[in-house]
Amino acid sequence: MIFQNIPEPIDELIRVLGYWDYIFSGFLITLWLYGCALILGFFLGLFLSIVRTYGNRFFSTIATAYIDIMRGTPLIAQLLLIYFLPYSLNIPISAWSFKANFVMFDKNITLILLDHKTMISILALSLNSGAYQAEYLRGSLMSVGSGQLLAAQSVGMSRLAGIRHIVLPQALRRVIPAWSNEAAYLPKYTVVVYFIGVSDLFSEGYYIVSRTFLTLATFIVIAIVFLILISIISKGLDILHEKTRIPGL
Amino acid sequence: MNKLVLKVDNVWKSYKDLQVLKGISFEVLEGEVKVLFGPSGSGKSTLLRCINMLVPPDKGNVFLRGQNLNEHGVNINAMRARIGMVFQHFNLFAHLKAVDNVSIGLRRVKGLSKEDAREKAFNALKSVKMMKWADHYPAQLSGGQQQRVGIARALAMEPDVILFDEPTSALDPELIGEVLQVMLDIAKAGTTMIVVTHEMGFARAVSSEMIFLGDGIIEERGSPDHFFTNPKSERVKHFLRQLDILYGSHEKLLQPLDEEDFK
Amino acid sequence: MSEIPDISTIFFYIITRGLPATLLLTAIGLLLGLLLGLSLALIRLYGIKELQIIANAYEKLMRGIPLLVLIFIFAFGLPTEFFWYIDPLFRPVYTVILALGLRSAAYQSQIFRGAILSVNPGQMEAARALGMSDIKAFRHIIFPQALRLALPSWSNEYAIVIKDSSFAYAVGVIEMTRAGYRVSSGFPQLWSLSMAIVAICYFLFTYPITRFVGEGQSKKLKKLGMGGG
Numbered sequence: 001m002i003f004q005n006i007p008e009p010i011d012e013l014i015r016v017l018g019y020w021d022y023i024f025s026g027f028l029i030t031l032w033l034y035g036c037a038l039i040l041g042f043f044l045g046l047f048l049s050i051v052r053t054y055g056n057r058f059f060s061t062i063a064t065a066y067i068d069i070m071r072g073t074p075l076i077a078q079l080l081l082i083y084f085l086p087y088s089l090n091i092p093i094s095a096w097s098f099k100a101n102f103v104m105f106d107k108n109i110t111l112i113l114l115d116h117k118t119m120i121s122i123l124a125l126s127l128n129s130g131a132y133q134a135e136y137l138r139g140s141l142m143s144v145g146s147g148q149l150l151a152a153q154s155v156g157m158s159r160l161a162g163i164r165h166i167v168l169p170q171a172l173r174r175v176i177p178a179w180s181n182e183a184a185y186l187p188k189y190t191v192v193v194y195f196i197g198v199s200d201l202f203s204e205g206y207y208i209v210s211r212t213f214l215t216l217a218t219f220i221v222i223a224i225v226f227l228i229l230i231s232i233i234s235k236g237l238d239i240l241h242e243k244t245r246i247p248g249l
Numbered sequence: 250m251n252k253l254v255l256k257v258d259n260v261w262k263s264y265k266d267l268q269v270l271k272g273i274s275f276e277v278l279e280g281e282v283k284v285l286f287g288p289s290g291s292g293k294s295t296l297l298r299c300i301n302m303l304v305p306p307d308k309g310n311v312f313l314r315g316q317n318l319n320e321h322g323v324n325i326n327a328m329r330a331r332i333g334m335v336f337q338h339f340n341l342f343a344h345l346k347a348v349d350n351v352s353i354g355l356r357r358v359k360g361l362s363k364e365d366a367r368e369k370a371f372n373a374l375k376s377v378k379m380m381k382w383a384d385h386y387p388a389q390l391s392g393g394q395q396q397r398v399g400i401a402r403a404l405a406m407e408p409d410v411i412l413f414d415e416p417t418s419a420l421d422p423e424l425i426g427e428v429l430q431v432m433l434d435i436a437k438a439g440t441t442m443i444v445v446t447h448e449m450g451f452a453r454a455v456s457s458e459m460i461f462l463g464d465g466i467i468e469e470r471g472s473p474d475h476f477f478t479n480p481k482s483e484r485v486k487h488f489l490r491q492l493d494i495l496y497g498s499h500e501k502l503l504q505p506l507d508e509e510d511f512k
Numbered sequence: 513m514s515e516i517p518d519i520s521t522i523f524f525y526i527i528t529r530g531l532p533a534t535l536l537l538t539a540i541g542l543l544l545g546l547l548l549g550l551s552l553a554l555i556r557l558y559g560i561k562e563l564q565i566i567a568n569a570y571e572k573l574m575r576g577i578p579l580l581v582l583i584f585i586f587a588f589g590l591p592t593e594f595f596w597y598i599d600p601l602f603r604p605v606y607t608v609i610l611a612l613g614l615r616s617a618a619y620q621s622q623i624f625r626g627a628i629l630s631v632n633p634g635q636m637e638a639a640r641a642l643g644m645s646d647i648k649a650f651r652h653i654i655f656p657q658a659l660r661l662a663l664p665s666w667s668n669e670y671a672i673v674i675k676d677s678s679f680a681y682a683v684g685v686i687e688m689t690r691a692g693y694r695v696s697s698g699f700p701q702l703w704s705l706s707m708a709i710v711a712i713c714y715f716l717f718t719y720p721i722t723r724f725v726g727e728g729q730s731k732k733l734k735k736l737g738m739g740g741g
Contacts, residue, residue, distance in 0.1 A: 072718040073711040074675040076689055081711065084703035188578040195682070202580060209588075216589035219581055227576040303640055330643030340638035344657050354642040357652055406642065 012217035019208045021107040026204030027225055028111055033118070033190045033200060037125035038183055044126060045133030052134070053141045054163060063134070070131030075192050079124040083117075083196050112199065121193040128189070132182055140175035141167065173244055180237035184230055201225060251278040253314070254410050254441050260299050260309035262292070269295050270306070271465040277410060282442045284452040284473075287462035288488060293445040294337075296462070297412045300443070301332045314409060330358050333403030333411035337419050339395040341387040341402075348374065348383040351402045359406070373405035374398070377431050393424030397431055404435065411435075413444040447492055453477060461485050522695050522706050526713055530691030534717075537608055537677040537687060542670060544613025549620025556625055567621070574618035579676050582611040587683045608680040616673050623669060627662035628654060667725040671718040678714070688713050 017023075051063040070078070086093050097115035101108070112118060144167050152162030191202040199207075205222040209215050255277040262270040269292040277283055285293050298304040300311050302318050302325050310319045318328050342350050352370035355361045361369070374380050377397040387395050396416055403411050416432070417425045429451050436442055436455040446452070452459055453473045460470045461482070469482050480486050517525070555567045574582075586607035595603055631654050639649035678689040686694070692710035696702035 068719060068723075069711075069715060072671065072715045072722070074678040074689065074714055076678045076681065077692075077707050077711040077714065080689075080693075081704055081707035084700075084707060087700045088702065088704035090701070185575065188576075191578045191580045194580065202578065205581075206584075216585065219585045219589050223577040223581050223585070226578060226581065227573065230576045231572075301641060303637060326643045326645050328643075329641060332641075334638070334641035336634060336638060336641075338634055340632075340634035342635060342638065342653055343632070344653075344660065353652065354644070357648055358643040402638075402642070 009217065012214045013221065015212060016208060016214055016217045016221050019204075019211070021104070021109055022204045022208055023201070023221065023225065024104070025109045025111055026199060026201035027229075029118075029199055030187060030190050030201040031229075032111070032113060033121055033125060033193060033198075034187045036122045037129050037190070038186055040122070040126035041129030041133050041186075044130030045135075045137050048130065048134035049137035049141055050163065052138050054159065067131045067134050070128055071135070075124070075128050075189055076195060078128055079121070079192050079196065082124050083120050117193075117196050117198050121190075121196065121198050125186075125190060125193075129182065129186055133179065136175050136178040136182060137171065139178065140171040143174055144170045173246060176237070176241045176244070180234065180241065183237060184234040187226065187229055187233070251280055253277075254279050254281075255300070255314075255443070256312040257296075257300065258310045258312065260296070260306040260311065262295055262299055262304065262306045269465055270299065272309070273462075273465075273467060274309075275460060275467065275470070277441060277443060278457075279441055280439045281457040282436045282440075282444065282455050284456040284459045285443065285445045285462055286447055286449075286452070286459065286488075287468070291462045292465050293462050294414050297334070297414050297443065297445060300412060301329050301334060303329075326358070330354070330406055331409045333406055333408035335396070335399050335403050335411065335413045335416050337415040339387070339392070339399045339419075341395050341398055343387055346384050346386055347379060347390070347398045347401075350387070350398055351405045354402065354406050369405050370401075373401035376404060376435070377401045391424060392420045393427045396420065396428045400428070400431055400435070404440075410441040410443060413442060413446065415445050415447075417446065417448060449477075449489075449492060461488070463488075516699055517695055517702070519705070519709065522692070522702070522709050523713070525695040526688050526691045526706075526710055529686055529694075530688035530710075531713070533605065533680070533685055533687040534674065534677050537605065537612060537680055537685070538670070538674040540609045541612030541616060541677070542673050544609065545616025545620045545669075545673070548613065548617035550624055552617060552621035553624035553628065556621065557628060571618040571621055574615050579611060579615055580679055580682060582615060583608055583679055583683060586611050604680070604683040604685045608677070608683060608685060612673055612676060615676075616669060619669055619672075620666070623662050623665045624658065626665070627658040630661055631657045663725065667722050671722050674717055675714060 048063045048067060051059050052067075055063065085091075093116055095116070098113045100111040100113050103109070148166050148170065149159070149162045152166040153159065157165065190200055193200050194203045194206065197203070201222060205218050209218045212218065253276060257273055257275050260270055260273045261268070273292075273296060275283070285296065287293060295304060299306045302311070305319065310317050312318070313328060313331060316323065316328065318325065341347075342353065345353060348367065348370050351373050352366040355366035355369055356363065359366075371380065371383065374383055377400050379394060379397050379401060382390060382394060382398075387398070390398065400411075400416075413432070417428050420428065425448070429448060432442075432444070432451065433455055444451070444456070456473055458470060459473055459476050461468045461476075461484075463484050469476075469480065469485050476485065476489070480489065552567045552570065555563045559567070587604060595606060635653050635657065636649055639653045640646070644652070677687055680687050681690045681693070684690075689710050692706040692713075693703075696706035
């Protein structure tokens with residue numbers, strides 16, 4: 001049964017790879033979404049973790065609640081909730097977009113860098129990733145030890161300055177292993193944008209399937225691209241970790 | 250004439266480039282208490298672990314009542330069940346109550362029934378005066394109490410010999426006494442023991458022979474009297490002096506110290 | 513449904529129509545992940561080198577591809593004859609369970625490995641000194657403690673799997689997310705709200721467990737003084 005396919009798989013893979021321009025554009029969009037979400041999520045996470053660790057009880061509780069809710073609910077529900085808001089509130093959506101156009105090996109590639117759907121995707125991914133990053137950052141903030149901040153204050157720094165100049169640098173170096181975890185695996189979660197029609201790597205894969213009906217070959221190619229991407233990011237972060245090592249930290 | 254229980258025969262052990270044990274040999278007769286002492290890093294702990302084959306020696310053999318433990322095909326687990334071990338850091342099974350800590354070896358290794366194992370466990374706990382805490386978890390016990398349970402765990406197996414690896418080194422000073430007392434009691438009751446320790450009071454009270462281990466070899470051995478009145482080697486003298494300063498025979502402390510003592 | 517459903521109707525619909533599938537997917541997926549994950553952990557800790565390499569590669573693979581891709585490969589990529597033994601009605605559910613379980617196994621392997629390694633090494637020494645074989649020592653001393661140590665991370669994994677079960681939405685399984693979509697499908701003004709209610713439903717099943725099992729267990733473990741080898 002399945003053995004009927006064995007003689008053909010190479011041929012199938014080649015046919016799928018014929019759509020390399022779609023795969024490539026999807027890959028770039030995934031990369032774009034991932035990068036934005038990671039960076040925006042980082043700043044959000046940093047803010048939340050500082051509020052949680054050093055803020056007063058009221059704000060700290062709000063931050064904690066936000067983190068718990070974002071981590072306790074599925075990304076799909078979050079994305080769809082935000083996406084449906086304009087429909088539910090009857091706000092008209094204008095069709096706008098920022099595109100990037102270039103030619104590669106005789107193929108015309110158009111990337112939609114920012115439009116209504118992409119913006120919502122980046123927003124939802126950032127809000128979600130920020131919650132997870134906040135947890136890691138909070139852990140590393142707390143691992144720095146209260147003695148460091150006390151020492152900073154004792155030489156006359158304000159609390160904020162102490163956090164900024166003494167605690168944060170140490171915390172940021174300490175968080176690299178855990179953060180690498182999030183950073184390396186975040187690309188996987190960007191596939192949820194498929195549900196709202198953004199042309200990321202996965203959606204392009206689906207498009208290719210609809211044209212070629214070579215489901216297995218296509219998704220294997222997609223899987224391999226993800227695998228390579230994640231491995232490269234992982235490895236890169238490991239090297240970064242080595243290079244920024246401080247003894248005793 | 251007492252029977253031979255343990256024979257350590259020319260044991261060698263090295264870790265990577267470091268030769269930790271260089272041809273150690275000695276015998277232990279029934280009822281004897283051998284005290285091993287010496288500077289840290291001299292291989293005392295390693296020697297104990299070579300005896301019960303937790304760390305097999307590179308060269309040499311260990312004989313338990315004539316049976317070569319290093320032999321191919323020997324059931325080492327059954328042999329280990331006949332050698333008790335008490336650890337510096339107690340190593341009580343954290344998820345088991347005291348009585349279960351003592352009985353688990355009887356049940357799972359010796360195959361006793363639950364009731365028999367429990368009864369023997371209670372007897373062992375009684376002999377170390379820990380009956381009241383039989384249902385406590387290790388984390389609820391002080392260090393001294395934990396170590397006494399550890400001794401009970403070894404006793405319950407009715408071993409041929411019990412190995413003690415610096416049993417009081419990890420204890421707060423005020424807790425050392427209760428453990429030493431238990432060890433004195435079982436020594437007087439005729440238990441065959443090999444004890445690595447610097448508790449010289451204990452050594453003086455019950456040891457049949459003291460063995461000084463330095464740099465992986467037996468530097469000197471003899472009765473307690475020998476060591477405390479007239480040790481031969483300079484190293485031994487130096488070491489004993491250091492211990493004296495540590496444990497405070499205060500007259501020595503009041504005398505002006507020479508540079509020697511700071512080495 | 514011709515009349516606009518209100519909040520309680522939506523909530524009720526999601527729970528009655530969606531929850532059973534969600535729980536089924538989660539429970540069996542986790543179970544599959546547990547059995548396979550535990551085996552992988554043991555292989556990586558104690559197995560022969562060749563098996564270790566395979567186990568390692570498996571984990572890297574499962575952690576490197578998105579769950580949705582895995583689900584699609586199983587649901588649409590494999591020839592239909594592959595799952596001949598499953599009633600076509602249940603195939604979507606089956607494929608999602610398979611994907612969830614295989615993925616979770618990679619993570620649970622990590623969890624159990626970490627837990628076993630963090631049991632105090634002195635415990636193993638004491639067990640062997642008593643005369644226990646390595647297997648006995650593992651079964652009676654190491655494993656019971658490792659399970660307790662693994663509980664906080666494991667409750668986290670449970671939360672991840674139940675949230676991931678929402679991907680079954682893509683293959684047509686009526687779990688909570690799709691139920692939420694269905695009940696409000698004719699009424700755009702309710703779409704956002706129904707997704708919010710879906711989120712709340714998931715939250716009810718994740719937060720209490722991770723908060724109290726996970727953290728409560730951590731405190732209990734500290735009291736018993738276990739781990740931290």
